[in-house]
Amino acid sequence: MNPLTALVADGTLKESAELSAFTTYKFGGSARWLAEVGDDETLHRLVGGLEAHGDVEVAVVGRGSNLVVSDRGFDGVVIRLVGDYLAIDADATPVTAGGAAPLPLLARDTVKAGRGGLEFFVGIPGSVGGAVRMNAGGHGTETADILVEAEVVDLRSGSRSRRSSEDLELRYRHSNLDTHELVTRAWFDTTAQDPEIGERRLREITQWRKEHQPGGTFNAGSVFKNPPGDYAGRIIDDLGLKGFRVGGASVSERHANFFVADPATSAQDIHDLVMEVRSRVSAATGIDLEPEIVFLGEFGHEHG
């Protein structure tokens, strides 16, 4: 039996699974196969099947807060961590969290446990695995500063390793993790802190976000990385592109580096808006803005 058919038969893989609910944009097509992996044993079984099959494409989806899934979906296996990988142990030293743990919860749990240093995660609606992959950051701290180690599983070979920020080459919104590498757990450095001080910091950060970001909209955070010494949002705003629209996708009036989607917008609209803004910025300033958001699947009009 084909190894993937065997994984469907034993319930490890689902066929033709919609991905839209797993992203903050709430659009995009289906994965040909979806594996929702809740423990190491299931992960081991999945990796065995992928290894036996050989040439199937794999992709990892976290909380989908930096992700644009193609309307045509993804012709491969999408992996989503659930179950055991949601766990947070804020009393442990170092603080330990599963790859699927939501960052805002990790921030709040560590503050309650009298530990400081992870408060910046409260405003970032991603997962621990996504934060490691993207070196997520804000308010003066980034994941690289507080990550002790991440456990990484190679989905092609099953090999498991523990990697530090240096091993992962974490830089501004960058890591060396490949698409077939899965972050299953991470350990974070924190310092002892009065919970009241932490609570105050959490309130300051959430207040700042309310004032500066387009809350209550479908978006995936910052669209472009900031170029050295400047801000993508400032550049886009200076070109008068706030409110600029392609179909149901538009540049936020509130923050020009956030692109918001009307309900039922296509992923293609967001893709086209990103490309159009990038080309206008390049033509006007010579700066080639690099997307921070991750595109999954195929985009373009030639096939449909």
Ligand SMILES: Cc1cc2nc3c(=O)[nH]c(=O)nc-3n(C[C@H](O)[C@H](O)[C@H](O)COP(=O)(O)OP(=O)(O)OC[C@H]3O[C@@H](n4cnc5c(N)ncnc54)[C@H](O)[C@@H]3O)c2cc1C
């Ligand atoms: C309102 C809003 C505000 C935001 N503010 C910030 C901010 O201040 N700073 C910031 O840095 N980002 C910000 N973001 C972007 C986003 O939240 C972060 O990049 C976050 O780290 C992405 O995590 P995720 O789990 O949602 O990843 P996803 O969007 O699901 O995936 C992003 C990438 O990470 C990979 N990935 C996800 N999980 C894993 C895993 N377990 N193992 C390996 N790879 C994985 C995916 O394959 C993909 O390549 C914001 C987003 C929104 C919507």
